[in-house]
Amino acid sequence: MKIGFIGTGNMGSSIIKGILSSKFEKSENINIFDLDKEKVNNLVKEYGVNAVNSEKELAENCDIIVLSVKPHIIPVVLKNLSGNVKKDTIILTIAAGISISMIENTLGEDKKVVRTMPNTPAQVLSGMTAVTFNKNIENSEKEIIFKLLNSFGKSVEIEEKLMHAYTGISGSLPAYVYMFMEALADGGVLCGMPRNKAYEIVAQTVAGSAKMLLETGKHPGQLKDEVCSPAGTTIEAVRVLENGNFRGNVIEAVAACTEKSKEMAGEK
Numbered sequence: 056m057k058i059g060f061i062g063t064g065n066m067g068s069s070i071i072k073g074i075l076s077s078k079f080e081k082s083e084n085i086n087i088f089d090l091d092k093e094k095v096n097n098l099v100k101e102y103g104v105n106a107v108n109s110e111k112e113l114a115e116n117c118d119i120i121v122l123s124v125k126p127h128i129i130p131v132v133l134k135n136l137s138g139n140v141k142k143d144t145i146i147l148t149i150a151a152g153i154s155i156s157m158i159e160n161t162l163g164e165d166k167k168v169v170r171t172m173p174n175t176p177a178q179v180l181s182g183m184t185a186v187t188f189n190k191n192i193e194n195s196e197k198e199i200i201f202k203l204l205n206s207f208g209k210s211v212e213i214e215e216k217l218m219h220a221y222t223g224i225s226g227s228l229p230a231y232v233y234m235f236m237e238a239l240a241d242g243g244v245l246c247g248m249p250r251n252k253a254y255e256i257v258a259q260t261v262a263g264s265a266k267m268l269l270e271t272g273k274h275p276g277q278l279k280d281e282v283c284s285p286a287g288t289t290i291e292a293v294r295v296l297e298n299g300n301f302r303g304n305v306i307e308a309v310a311a312c313t314e315k316s317k318e319m320a321g322e323k
């Protein structure tokens with residue numbers, strides 16, 4: 056299967072790396088188009104993928120076209136693709152706030168469109184991707200798309216209207232987690248821990264805590280309670296976090312992200 060990427064920045068290249076390292080597809084079947092020739096040359100050199108010179112050339116040679124440019128560039132790309140997309144080609148968008156109907160309006164309602172919201176851990180095969188299919192995608196094609204998305208992590212089918220909230224709790228989430236981890240390491244450094252050691256310790260502990268939630272089936276509040284000894288160390292930290300409105304701030308951050316996604320889609 057030939058897969059083409061229009062835009063190979065942070066997210067497009069994360070997916071390419073995931074697809075190649077999981078061996079879902081060979082490098083000779085990956086075509087890329089990006090205006091930034093440095094990014095293209097680096098990917099060609101490092102991974103052996105093919106560079107093409109236009110959206111048209113990419114459309115002629117691919118079974119799946121991944122739209123991985125910034126949302127405001129999508130209309131330009133769709134205009135250049137218009138009239139060049141074959142009947143059975145699947146258009147897969149990863150852009151925040153770009154709806155299926157926006158793509159159908161330019162390329163045609165008969166086109167096969169898949170809307171997704173991935174995240175950057177795709178490049179280490181630990182991504183989490185939401186997906187919504189348009190009416191033209193057949194079940195056999197859904198299976199192929201799930202295999203593709205699962206090759207670099209996990210995926211979940213959701214209603215298109217939930218894509219905004221999904222962006223708030225997954226597409227954008229790695230950034231907030233990294234901020235939390237950076238702040239934890241800063242705290243460690245303040246208390247005398249060498250920074251590199253602090254990052255390693257924090258990363259393994261965050262990964263372990265996430266694994267516990269996934270594998271034990273316990274409520275996160277219960278898992279927290281299991282760590283808090285009476286009059287112990289942890290409850291002191293919990294008190295400080297609660298005084299700083301930690302959970303309230305996180306809820307507001309997710310809501311702000313969700314609202315921005317709606318605004319980008321012209322839904323508010």
Ligand SMILES: NC(=O)C1=CN([C@@H]2O[C@H](COP(=O)(O)OP(=O)(O)OC[C@H]3O[C@@H](n4cnc5c(N)ncnc54)[C@H](OP(=O)(O)O)[C@@H]3O)[C@@H](O)[C@H]2O)C=CC1
Binds near residue numbers: 123227
């Ligand atoms: N970053 C993330 O964590 C996530 C991003 N997304 C979505 O992924 C999309 C891409 O985001 P991200 O990878 O961060 O963005 P980047 O800016 O890192 O990558 C986009 C790439 O597209 C290039 N480009 C610009 N215009 C064109 C064009 N007309 N044709 C071809 N290539 C072009 C850019 O070049 P130049 O830099 O020269 O402009 C850049 O290399 C967005 O729509 C975003 O919503 C979704 C989930 C997570």
Ligand SMILES: O=C(O)[C@@H]1CCC=N1
Binds near residue numbers: 151222226
């Ligand atoms: O910040 C953004 O708009 C993109 C979408 C999800 C993650 N990054």
